[in-house]
Amino acid sequence: MGRAVEKRSGIPATASFGSVVPRSSEAAVPPARQQLSQAALAAMAKGVPAATARGYRGDWARFEEWALAAGLCPLPATGETLTEYVTWCTLTPRPRTGRPYKPSSIDRAMAAVAVAHQAAGLPQPSQTGARLVLRGYEAELKTTKDPRGKVRKATAATPRVLRQMIAATDTGTLIGARDAAALTNGFALAARSSEAALLDWEDAAEADDDQGLLYDLYRPKVTNDQPLGVPYGSYASTCPVRTLRTYRQALLDHGHKPTGPMFVRIDRHGRINPPMFRDGRRIGDPSGRMTAEGIADIVTRAAARAGLAVRPDRLFPEGTPRWTGHALRRGYAEATRHAKKDPLEAARHGGWADGSRAFAGYHDRAAAFDEELNPLYGIGL
Known part of the structure; x- marks a missing residue:
């Protein structure tokens, strides 16, 4: 793999963002560089979202395995080693898909290597060569119209x-009432699945003069906390205020006091917080709180019930729809663009930073035939 075997050095696995750095490293960090305490490293790890940390751990493990097999040092790695790894990622089929990595996956892998070095207090390897390889790979995928060249x-x-979705949901059942409330309120708050999962009943309060609901929503990626107003909707079926009240009353009717987690596990028999076991031991939050994955599944199942899951049509010209928990957040962004709402206020309500490129990216379809944004309107064509 190009270079001679490099001397292995680094720090133990515990000194990393959620154990991004593995235990294979043996030698000590150079004496001139101060090694962070375990308390400082643990505090740093809290600043990395759990999902991101999980992804980085997997990315780092794959990079380390490749480097050691190639006789190269993973920590500290050189720019040449990183360039070789990115090249390998663009050429080697993955076992699960039979195709090389997508550009976005490679980009995240590079970030994981950088984070591991940062956590170890080591200089990050140069990304210049690796970026050139990735840029050429992206251009090749676009030229050949390979689906991997597009961000899904x-x-x-x-x-x-x-x-x-809600028309195909039996809202007369407890689980149906919960799903309707999760769908409508998730949309109204433009909530990530992880944010909706953290909601407690105490986070929602009735606004003065019965104007709707005031939410105190925790957004890990946003520093400014402010109450979010959720007014009544125009349609009873998709009104977030009415569906949440219906769900709350359904819980009371089943003898469950609406305190603590707002969205709780419910099985098809209407049992709240049913016991779940894996390998003989009980799993799941004891309070019944749903996970982010559980919240996302509500969207997926609702789309399937409505026949939307595998039906490409004029509503979804890009092909087979992809229904995930983020569908509500993107739907909110597109709806605010169609309604010509102030993009700054719409972004702030949804927890995007001012000038967010991600928020602007959600407007792609909504802006395609907007007379104010499409330059072909009104030019005499």
């Missing part, structure tokens, strides 16, 4: 789509 986004669950 969740399909937008706009209000029109929400009405289809």
